[in-house]
Amino acid sequence: MHISEGVLSAPVLIGGGVLTVIGTGIGLHRLDYDRIMNTAILTSAFFVASLVHVPIGPGSIHLVLNGLLGIILGWACFPAILVALLLQAVFFQFGGLLVLGVNTFNMAAPALLCYYLVRPLLARPKTRGVAGFAGGALAIFLAALCMALSLALSDSGFLATAKLVVIANLPIMLIEGIVTMFAITFLAKVTPDLITGSRP
């Protein structure tokens, strides 16, 4: 879920914007022209993931898979998520323009953490499944936590709403963990380079 426009306070918007600019700057700096096409098509694939609805009980949720994106892309997940969210803002008006910085940071920072924490664990088949689950679940949990924090820092009256955001994301966390785990074990068998190979 994205935070919509008109909710957050100016300091939070600026802070998120600055952090996203820095992250995107580093991501773009490390991304040479030769790898742009691969990064772009993975960005499209993750945009498509957000259109995939997975049933849970009587309702359904859409996939996010920011953990998997971070594991594959590393620092390039910042520009990738920024572009995906911008496309969502133009296509569906989800999120918005001014909150783009905050929303990008909330999703990309946990993804980047997965790159550093989870990716090294994927080389060994023994830890692969558990690490995949942990990566998928952690990325959603931390994204929800960041979102809750952006709300709570904007206005202390949002505190209860912020707690609810985290609680509402718990089932999503579980499903993302499971889907990420299966996706990773599949990719490790079929194309190990994508998730365990070295990346500049």
Next chain:
Amino acid sequence: MMFEQFSQGTSLLHRSDVRIKIVSVLVLVPVLALSRSPWTVLAGLALGLMLVSAARLDARHLLRRLLVVNGFVLFLWLTLPLTYPGQAIATLGPLAISGPGVALALLITLKANTIVLLLIALLATSTVADIGYGLERLKLPRKLCLLLLFSYRYIFVIHQEYQRLARAARLRSFQPGTNLHTYRTFGYLFAMTLLKSWQRAERVRQAMLLRGFQGQFHSINHFSIKRGDLLFLGVMVALAIMLATGETLLNRL
């Protein structure tokens, strides 16, 4: 799936230069997003409605879009009136409805919808291809613009690819439910989509290398800022300044 329902048309907004529209959005949205007075937002809402009607868009599509966007706003309505600190205006059994909570939820609803209207009128009336070129002309990093243009180009391809896999699964009697089998299938389906995307990217990269791609795109659409565009920009900036001044005065009262 239709992605750019509003981008085709012949209205003034469709014909305006994309750079002008981007800059207009960038001056109007911050003023409205940060305003605390409902009057400023209502004035913005009037402007948004005027621009959307000037763009002559399909009303049914527009309403459906607004409904979907209000998901987060609905979430706030479910929590803020019950949890926001402040004087209670009514009680629902054991629950107290907070006055400031309702006022804040109302203000946010107004703001969010006003800004969505502006985004539809000023950004969704251009194709992403044009927005990408516009952003590059506005001196955004070229790599970021290329990333935007390429991802946009391949979303439709990848989406069809995924749908093809999902159709194949359905033909084999796959029925989604809340069980491990479903999540495993979705995991594999998406991983397969990723793999195909990665291989496709490799082929496209090689094809572009072969054709001497050097990080530069040439657009068929001609970009030129006409006198009318400058007038449009002037009016939008003036309105943004007026809204900002109104907001400061209202807050001082």
